[in-house]
Amino acid sequence: MPINALILLMMLVLISAAFYVGRSRALRTADRESVSLHSLPNYHGYFVALWTGVPALLLMAAMAMFGPSLTGNVIELRLNQAAAPLIEDFDSRQSEDSLILSAQRTLEASADVNAATQARAALQNRRTAIAENIAASARENGASSLTLAGFEYANLPPERRGLFMNDARALAFNGQPSEITPAIEATASAFRPVDRFVRYGGAALAVLLAMAGLAWSRSRVKAGFRARNRVEAAFMGFLMVCSGIAILTTIGIVASLLFESLRFFEAINWRLDQFLFGTQWSPQTAIRADQVGQTGAFGAVPLFAGTFMITIIAILVAGPIGLFAAIYLSEYAGKRTRKIVKPVMEILAGIPTVVYGFFALLTVGPAIRAAAEFVGFESAVTQSALSAGLVMGVMIIPFVSSLSDDVINAVPQTLRDGAYAMGATKSETVKQVILPAALPGIVGAFLLAISRAVGETMIVVMAAGQGANLTANPLESVTTITVQIVMLLTGDQEFDSAKTLSAFALGLVLFIFTLALNVIALRVVQKYREKYD
Amino acid sequence: MADSGNRASTVYHDAAKTLKGKITLDGVNVFYGPDQAIYNVSMVIPDRSVTAFIGPSGCGKSTILRTINRMNETIDIARTKGSIRIDGEEINSKAVDPVILRARVGMVFQKPNPFPKSIYDNVAYGPRIHGLASAKRDLDGIVETSLKKAGLWDEVADRLDQPGTGLSGGQQQRLVIARAIAVSPEVILMDEPCSALDPIATAKIEELIDELRENYCIVIVTHSMAQAARVSQMTAFFHMGDLVEYGPTEDIFTNPHEPRTQDYITGRFG
Structure with missing residues (x-):
């Protein structure tokens, strides 16, 4: 059985023991001094159990989280120490070597690209030669394999060091190393004892901590001790941590969005005006200088316009239908009708958006094109803003209807009677009477539906097309913010070009917009609630 | 249930003989689904006077009140049987549109329920939906008279455009009375109009009821026997869906014929 699992089991035993220790001590104290306890005996038990379990378990969690990187750091330190004489030797030889010095001078002085490349290659070759020379002589002198491994590690370019470490770790713990060299083998064998030390040391520390917690908290159990308040404070803390996790996650997401967006703004030289008000969107940037037509224009207005148009169409569909359905259900429909119709409408909300996408692409799109051609628009296309908007409208009907239904039902019966x-x-x-009274809530429902429509992706990816057209004609294909984010980030991408980074800026704009809508909607709904409670 | 037909209610017509009868109930039974709430109630309610319905909670006094303007129809499972006549006209007949009936029989509820509109629009609501005023000036006139009759004009004359929900509870209740008066009803039904109000607001409403008596037939349901004694000329005591005793208020409170009435007004139950 792995040591940590064993310790965990032991911890559970210890915690339950701690509960009984605390409880029985409290009972005995009360008995002996014949006074009444401030808190019920169980609370004393919980108190001792908490002090036994929580710090030790936190320590174990920390070890599980940071243990591997701690081991890694120790190994790196060891490698450096073992190879220290060789590294020193290398540094001094390097600083005296005439070839290297002359290559460095060329590199500094030369403006010519070819000369610089040659100098860099010469520098690299010479360094490798010196390193091999040192390693060979060290091997002859009977240097330990760890020393040689440390030297090899030190000479690796920084980006290869992580791979080296991972290989060594994999070799040490039955993983799959990408290659096995003597240096990696030496490092791997150094890994095992260190890892064992960290693991067993952490476990021992956890047990000690649990014991200390048990002893200390047990000594605090007295008749007048306010164990109940302590335990409740601990649970409040736990609840706070839980809510904190949700908030921290949100902050983390916003921060990552923000930082990547800042990188994008840097890449476009802080021309925020071009991003927000530019009318040309073609994020393809030139990789080579001689490429034509790859200007990399980041004017997001066509995307905003496309999003806006599709949202408007969607809300024009969902608003009236959803609202009227809600009125029918809450005011006119009999109990039995309501019982059947309401769940059926809510099934709409359960359909995956990608299925709506099929529907838009295969059924609604061609139908709209055919209708448009019949009327006389010859240039109509299958992927149009209209088909995406219509289908998205159908998708958000349940949002509007079910929220509106709730607010209409919340209008007091006395108003109807009146x-x-x-x-x-x-x-x-x-x-x-009813609609004016429910209006704020209905507005809130609409705003929530809009923010849902603005953020919707799958339907528009499939049904609205991808061309960043700036158009007011709903029969043309348009693109939205979400579609572009998908386009920019799917497939093989480098995450340092302005093209991919622009996705984050678009995401930020989208986030700010939907956040504002949600805040307004919640405000409106809240104001409404105050009135009737 | 089987003997409901035999449970004849005691009716005292003496007072009704001197006052002109306005509403006649004849063998009224009300059911909520399978449960019977009102058993065979017959009575004559006089015009231009206040008739109080008293009785313990759940005795059916609100139910019988709501039969008079057919408000029970807004509850799916409620059914009314028997004859109810206003000025001799049967209100439960198919020929009578409940919408028109309710313009003739106004109602005021337990909890003030002004619409979420301005004070003016609250009062103008009835005249508008029934087309009682053709010009804005007529409507202004109706609103002013109604508010004056309800004793609220002086308090709200300068803020008619403000929401009715912003008034105090007592003012709101007078506003809904003004709203009811605005369609010139013949009968005003009041379902515990003061139960949500403080004593001062209650006193004002009671004063108002007393004034309104000159022009309307008023039926009021109340939990307060003191209120019934103060404002009404006739009192009906209901118990378990039966009309136990009905007569001039003075008689009911000083010289009840029925032991159950006596027990109730002396506070032995209820």
Whole structure:
């Protein structure tokens, strides 16, 4: 059984023991001094158990998280120490070597590209030769394999060092190394004892910590000790950590979005005006200087316009249909109708958006094209803003209808009674009393639906096309922010070109927009709630 | 249930003889689904006076009130049987549109329920939906008269465009009374109109009820026997869906004929 699993099991035993220790001590104290305890005996038990378990388990978690990198650091330190004389030798020979010095001078002085390349190659060759020379003489002098491995490691270019370490680690722990060299073997054998030390040391420390926690907290158990308050404070802390995780995740996501966006803005020389107000979007940048037509224009207005148009079409579909469906369900439909219709409508919300995408692409798109051609628009295409917007509208109907239904139901019955008692008919009551009363909530529902539509990706990827056209004609294909993000980040990409980085800036814009919408929507809904509670 | 037909309610017509009868209930039974809430109630409610319905919670007094403007129809499972006549006209007949009936029979509820509109629009609501005023000036006139009759004009004259929901509870209740008056009803039904109000607001409403009596037939459901004694001329005592005793308020409170009435008004149950 692996040591850590064993320790974990032991910890559980220790924690349950701690509970009984705390509990029985509290009972005995109360008995002996014949006073009443401040807290129930169980709370004393929990208190001791918490002090036994929490610090030790936290330590174990930290070891699990940072143990491997700690081991790695120790190994690196060892390698450096073992190879220190050789490295010193290498450095001094390098600084005296005439070939290297002259190559460095050429590199500094020369503006010519070819000369610089030659000098760099000469420098590299000479360095490799010196290193081999030192390694060979060290081997003859009977240097340890770890020393040789350390020297080899030190001479690796920085980007190869991680791979070397991973190979050594893999070799040491039954993994699959990408290659096996004597240096890697030597390092691997150095890994095992260090790893064992860190592992067993951590385990021992955890057990010690648990024991110390047990002893200390047990000594605090007295009749007047406020164990209940302590335990409750601990649980409050736990709850806080849980909510903190959600918040921290959000902050993390926003931060990554922000930093990548900043890199993009740097890449376009902080021409934010061009990004936000430019009307040409062609993110393909030139890789070679002689490429033509790859200007790399990052004007996002066509994307904003496309997003806007599709959202408008979607809300024009979903708004009336959703709202009227909600009115029918909450005011007119009988109990049985409502029982059947409402769940069926909510099935719409359960359809995966990619399926809506098929529907838009295979059914709605061709139908719209055929209709447009019939009317006389010869240039109509299958992938159009209209088909994407219509299908997206259908998708968000359940959002509008179910949220509106909720707010309409929240309108107090007394208002309806008041209107009916005045001799109002049902439709007058709905139009003049219920809708005005529910309006803020309905607006909130619409805003949430809009923010949903703006962020929707799959339908538009499949049904709206990809051309970044700046057009007001819904029969043409347009592209949206989300579609472009998908296009920019799928496939093999380097994450340092302005092209890929622009996706993050688009994501940031999208995030800010939907966040603003959500904040407004929640505000509106909240204001409405205050009124009737 | 089987003997519901035999449970005749005691009706005292003496007072109704001197006052002109407005509403006549004849053998009214109300059911909620399978449960019967009202058993065979017959009574004559006089015009231009206040009739109070009293009784313990769940005795059916609100239910019987809501039969008079057919508000029970807004509850799916409620059914009303028997005859209810206003000025001799049967209101439960198919020929009567409940929408028109409710313009003749106004109602005020337990909790003030002004619409989320301005004070003006609240009062103008009824006249508008029933087409009572053709010109803006007429409508202004109706709103002003109604608010004056409800004793609210002086308090709100300078802020008619503000939301009715912003008024105090007592003002809101007077606003909905003004709203009910605005369609010139003949009957005003009040379902515990003061139960959500403080004593001062209650006093104002009671004063208003007393004034309105000159022009309307008012039926009020109340939990407060003191209120019934203060504002009403006739009182009906309901218990378990039966009309136990009905007569001039003074008689009911000083000289009840039925032991159950006596027990209730002396506070032995309820």
